[in-house]
Amino acid sequence: MRPQSDVRWVFELRAEGCSQSEVARRTGVSRSQVRGWLAVGLEAVLHSPMRERAAVTGGENGVLCRASRCPFIASVDAHAYAYLLGQYLGDGMLTPDPRGVFRLRISLCDAYPEIKAECVKAIRDVMPANSVCAIPRRGCTEVVSYSKHWICLIPQHAPGRKHLRPIVLEPWQERIALDRHPRQLLRGLIHSDGCRVINWVMGRDQDGPKRYTYPRYLFSNESDDIRGIFVEACRRVGAECRANRRNSISVARRDSVRLLDAFIGPKS
Numbered sequence: 001m002r003p004q005s006d007v008r009w010v011f012e013l014r015a016e017g018c019s020q021s022e023v024a025r026r027t028g029v030s031r032s033q034v035r036g037w038l039a040v041g042l043e044a045v046l047h048s049p050m051r052e053r054a055a056v057t058g059g060e061n062g063v064l065c066r067a068s069r070c071p072f073i074a075s076v077d078a079h080a081y082a083y084l085l086g087q088y089l090g091d092g093m094l095t096p097d098p099r100g101v102f103r104l105r106i107s108l109c110d111a112y113p114e115i116k117a118e119c120v121k122a123i124r125d126v127m128p129a130n131s132v133c134a135i136p137r138r139g140c141t142e143v144v145s146y147s148k149h150w151i152c153l154i155p156q157h158a159p160g161r162k163h164l165r166p167i168v169l170e171p172w173q174e175r176i177a178l179d180r181h182p183r184q185l186l187r188g189l190i191h192s193d194g195c196r197v198i199n200w201v202m203g204r205d206q207d208g209p210k211r212y213t214y215p216r217y218l219f220s221n222e223s224d225d226i227r228g229i230f231v232e233a234c235r236r237v238g239a240e241c242r243a244n245r246r247n248s249i250s251v252a253r254r255d256s257v258r259l260l261d262a263f264i265g266p267k268s
């Protein structure tokens, strides 16, 4: 986590009229982080739950577990983590309890038991010592796991809906999920908020009108930042995509669909 002085520096440079890129270059804070901070304002950043918690557990320079030093990050199963991150960004949430334990909850549609099993396995691989339970709800199942370290592994947690706040990946998350395992991230994202649909168009051949069908993938999420992460993951694997609606990204080119078909698994 960046020290408060860096946060203030970013806002000062911006107030002096620097562009966001220039602020990023001069402070060494990533452009996406600068954009995220400026979007919510100085006070909201300084009083974010993550910073308040750091203050409680020993301050920004304290010795207790904090995201950048968490042993669970250093030893995490990167393959499983990238998938789980995708699932969290799609349909997951964290809830703190008063003892500092966080409940990770991911809602999974009952129509895809393989996806439910894979999500449970990913949680077990990421947090091997803790149990995972599945709670049936109407038409879906909530997969739940408790740990003090979920907040270290998923620092995007904050109060409120994900699309109403910035969702910015930490550099270590980008290294795991975008640099090393973008396919796993895409699988998690599509298994939660994506689908593969068959579209059709009317055309003609020598016998007259003909119906042509073609498959495509859609990823729908209200958060601009999460759709941006999906687009970046597509770019990393070489799949072309484009926004087809305000809140939705489409992968429709035949070679790109084929590319995703090779690793998405259930839903394809």
Ligand SMILES: [Zn+2]
Binding pocket: 065, 066, 067, 070, 071, 072, 148, 149, 152, 153
């Ligand atoms: Zn930790």
